[in-house]
Amino acid sequence: MDKLMTKNMWNEEFWQKPWDQGALVVxxxxxxxxxxxxxxxxxxGFLPPFEKIDPCEES
Structure with missing residues (x-):
């Protein structure tokens, strides 16, 4: 039971510290x-490259 209370207190202390929250966000x-x-x-990477079409080139 004491172990559960200690873990809960640690969790509450963590969210009270703004630097820890900021580090978590980063x-x-x-x-x-x-x-x-x-x-x-x-x-x-899976898309095929576009073919360059030269406007001066006649088909």
Missing amino acids: ICLFVTMILFLIVFAIIF
């Missing part, structure tokens, strides 16, 4: 940006 933003860049690279 870490979440960093991880989100890395995941976004990975998805971006995968999506545009």
